[in-house]
Amino acid sequence: xxxxxxxxxxxxxxxxxxxxxxxxxxxxxxxxxxxxxxxxxxxxxxxxxxxxxxxxxxxxxxxxxxxxxxxxxxxxxxxxxxxxxxxxxxxxxxxxxxxxxxxxxxxxxxxxxxxxxxxxxxxxxxxxxxxxxxxxxxxxxxxxxxxxxxxxxxxxxxxxxxxxxxxxxxxxxxxxxxxxxxxxxxxxxxxxxxxxxxxxxxxxxxxxxxxxxxxxxxxxxxxxxxxxxxxxxxxxxxxxxxxxxxxxxxxxxxxxxxxxxxxxxxxxxxxxxxxxxxxxxxxxxxxxxxxxxxxxxxxxxxxxxxxxxxxxxxxxxxxxxxxxxxxxxxxxxxxxxxxxxxxxxxxxxxxxxxxxxxxxxxxxxxxxxxxxxxxxxxxxxxxxxxxxxxxxxxxxxxxxxxxxxxxxxxxxx
Ligand SMILES: *Cc1c(COP(=O)(O)O)cnc(C)c1O
Numbered sequence: 271x272x273x274x275x276x277x278x279x280x281x282x283x284x285x286x287x288x289x290x291x292x293x294x295x296x297x298x299x300x301x302x303x304x305x306x307x308x309x310x311x312x313x314x315x316x317x318x319x320x321x322x323x324x325x326x327x328x329x330x331x332x333x334x335x336x337x338x339x340x341x342x343x344x345x346x347x348x349x350x351x352x353x354x355x356x357x358x359x360x361x362x363x364x365x366x367x368x369x370x371x372x373x374x375x376x377x378x379x380x381x382x383x384x385x386x387x388x389x390x391x392x393x394x395x396x397x398x399x400x401x402x403x404x405x406x407x408x409x410x411x412x413x414x415x416x417x418x419x420x421x422x423x424x425x426x427x428x429x430x431x432x433x434x435x436x437x438x439x440x441x442x443x444x445x446x447x448x449x450x451x452x453x454x455x456x457x458x459x460x461x462x463x464x465x466x467x468x469x470x471x472x473x474x475x476x477x478x479x480x481x482x483x484x485x486x487x488x489x490x491x492x493x494x495x496x497x498x499x500x501x502x503x504x505x506x507x508x509x510x511x512x513x514x515x516x517x518x519x520x521x522x523x524x525x526x527x528x529x530x531x532x533x534x535x536x537x538x539x540x541x542x543x544x545x546x547x548x549x550x551x552x553x554x555x556x557x558x559x560x561x562x563x564x565x566x567x568x569x570x571x572x573x574x575x576x577x578x579x580x581x582x583x584x585x586x587x588x589x590x591x592x593x594x595x596x597x598x599x600x601x602x603x604x605x606x607x608x609x610x611x612x613x614x615x616x617x618x619x620x621x622x623x624x625x626x627x628x629x630x631x632x633x634x635x636x637x638x639x640x641x642x643x644x645x646x647x648x649x650x651x652x653x654x655x656x657x658x659x660x661x662x663x664x665x666x667x668x669x670x671x672x673x674x675x676x677x678x679x680x681x682x683x
Pocket of ligand 1 (some may be wrong): 390391392393395418420461465490492493521522523530531
């Protein structure tokens with residue numbers, strides 16, 4: 271029992287949770303067991319302990335590489351050969367060999383001199399963007415308004431002058447660049463594929479502005495790496511502008527199917543970040559099995575463009591099938607298939623019914639991830655989602671759209 275009159279910690283935590291609940295943002299995670307070799311199938315465990323077979327429709331393991339035999343064999347072999355953990359930070363314990371090989375492979379993939387691994391894409395963004403501000407005093411950062419939370423965290427942590435430009439709006443970006451002192455160091459931080467709307471930035475246009483105003487470019491290709499370009503190096507490769515990107519940041523956890531993050535850039539940039547970034551220096555490095563698995567995955571992805579073709583074909587087919595059924599699929603230039611619902615209650619309700627009644631797992635996307643009034647479902651079909659799974663999904667959606675009386679008109683994003 272706490273003494274009355276003193277600070278009530280329990281009440282404070284409870285009120286923090288209640289606030290999230292009141293805003294309709296409270297999350298209950300689906301308890302899923304993926305089945306090796308059967309992606310996107312999984313077994314869901316309900317709260318009462320009973321089980322249900324489900325199809326995962328919202329994974330960021332976009333190509334099913336998290337289940338690929340090439341990846342699993344490499345991870346198992348490495349585990350058997352060198353054991354579990356990396357044993358500490360790289361400064362103290364040295365570097366695992368597969369991490370060195372992976373960094374070389376990643377650098378060459380993006381046609382950069384060097385790359386540097388972090389424990390996640392989040393950490394890569396946060397640590398690098400914070401550190402760049404220490405290395406470049408007076409740095410001004412220009413940040414797209416829809417940038418990921420990890421970039422925002424890194425930009426804010428450094429405390430530098432920052433300007434947010436309207437999403438993918440190069441006219442606005444140029445206004446802001448032109449208004450800044452010509453001699454100040456500048457950096458433009460943006461993403462290639464924006465994962466909630468599925469739109470893609472104008473890389474060449476952004477690079478042209480960076481050149482004109484002597485700014486660095488920092489590109490998050492988290493939702494593009496493995497998926498775009500002849501060898502899968504991302505949209506910069508697809509658009510033939512790898513050269514114009516000064517620092518590229520990616521994850522090993524989505525299309526590559528494992529875990530971790532990295533940057534790739536000129537050797538001197540990477541060396542400076544390696545030497546200055548707390549988020550790199552003071553944390554245990556990725557376990558060897560992960561780096562070996564990621565290395566195998568990247569090598570496979572480089573030489574298997576047919577996976578990328580199949581991925582695009584599946585996404586286009588699902589968009590077409592939703593549209594044909596009058597389901598309001600939002601315009602998307604990428605593999606992301608967003609379906610407009612427009613209010614949080616319906617979005618959550620449809621998501622719950624899809625899961626419970628049809629074994630379809632797709633997360634509701636609500637505010638603050640997307641603006642209020644644009645709540646949606648976000649589907650990410652992989653090459654492993656076959657026609658039968660699509661038939662079942664489209665028919666379930668069709669029934670729910672009727673049942674819940676949701677607008678069928680296509681909606682402009
Ligand atoms: C998921 C994500 C990250 C973080 O990558 P993790 O490896 O999952 O930490 C960074 N940027 C964007 C745009 C993301 O969607």
